[in-house]
Amino acid sequence: MKKIFSLLLILLLLTTIHSNTIEPILFPDVESLEQVKIRSVIDGDTISTFKYDNNIRLIGIDAPETKSGSKPMGEYSYESYQFVKNKLLKEANRNAYLEFDENMYDNYGRILAYVYYEDEEGYLLLLNEEILKEGLARPLFYEDTSKWQDVFVEAYTYAYENRRGIFEKYDDDNILIDETELSKKDVGKIRWVKTKVKDVKLEKSGFYKIISENEIFYYGVRRQEFEAFFDEYNLYDLKGKEAMFYGEIWIDHQTNQYEILGRAPFEIK
Template sequence: MKKNILLYLSALYFFIFSGYSFSQISENNSLILGTFKITKVIDGDTFKFENLDGSSRLLGIDTEETFKTDDAAAKTDEISAKWDEYYRLEKGENKMPVKTNSPLGYEAMIWAKEFLKDVENARLELEDENRAMDIFGRHLVYMFVQKDGKEINYNVECVRLGYSPYFNKYGNSKKYHQDFIAAQEYARNNKLGIWDPDKKHYPDYEERINWWNKRAEQLENFEKKYSDNENYFNLSDESDFKRLSENVGNEIIVFGNISDVLTKKFPYLLRIPRTKEDTFELVIFEDNANLLNEMEIDNKKEYYTYIKGTLGVYKGKYQIELKDKDQIWIE
């Protein structure tokens, strides 16, 4: 009996003074999606798994796009022969870097298939219960596989070998930020993949990374300053989005990324997507049509914005009417 009491007290002492808690353990376990058989490599950062609906998009990486048809190799050779011109035409008049099929994207897909050819199962982890899927309905995960008796974080390995930059456009990794930073530094120093000047890849990674870093800083700033303020709502956070129903008719401040600007008819609609079908809408009626230029929406679209106004609902969609340019800003 005394022995059992001593064991209990020892265990209790460990949990109290080591900083662990039963709730933390439960929370960590809840972020493990499970172990699944890999059924398809779509490209370097997107996969399908048995008994898991839809596809899964890996967190922290963004391999270049690639052709996925049977003649992908031939198409890749074709654009490779005129890569600089091809990318210039694909970018067109876009102010920001664009995504398009590339020779390095094809190489990343081939590497992924080769790297995983002897791997049957992968362990998938979520980053956060409030951001488990993207707007396309894909699972957002870290993928761990066994290679030569060791467990490897595929996401980090992809960056370490230069097949992807550290992709923090939607926020820094909460779990593996330092691992990604170290992996990217290794790839840079060794001129691997996208950091190899002789390979044919997107030419504007410095611009991309500066852009993504600024967005990641915006998200961290929101978390530090406003996450405990009940009047602020991060629209990419599932729990914040659910709280909107309790605030219809109230003046609130929402935080999100404007994706689509619809101006073919009035009212103008500025959409912040939650899923492909479900969006938060900013509404501009004809009397305030000039607001679109005054607010410089084209510049704000690439970053997270704050919008202040009275929350309404129309045809099942949450919305805020914009009447003044000071209702929307960037921090």
């Protein structure tokens, strides 16, 4: 009887410890993946290989831009790029493994893939997950590339809880700014934006817009991230209330408003 009780106690302790960590995921065997040699790292979510002429875009993540374009050069873009470069070129010695989802190509002709590598101890790791855990990329989900979505939700939450990467400044009052004080110098930077919410709108595309009092700024959430993170959060409750929104500042070139593309409810206070 004592042995049975001791065994149950051990199992309970293991369960308690396990509940405070990211659950282990049974990733595929190396034999079932496509092995490639890495040619170069372009940025935190795009690489090239010797096997394919098309670039490889990591599924489920969006890393800060290393160059200004439709989106600004982002804070932590260099750290994101260096993280991927270190893992694939140095630690994995340019060896990587690709796994594909339902849709193999994006609208730009890039190949969409989950990218795996072996660390220095020989463990197979999913790079898409690792960069999210470091807070050096944000989730970006699509219905036809969602195999590991739950893993990525946990990884991004882990980065927030441990103040990794983009969440390093989460508790820093020095980055708090009122919507009326936003300027071009804030674009591409991590900020807390303080405002009173004028309205919450749901567009036909499924895109939520939380619009500031003076309509200078909005916090947007795509339908895919809303369904992944906001299942118990009512955005409409924010209407008429003072709120703060955390993230990288962009400019909506269609409306000329400042925006943060939101991913999770812990980016709102």
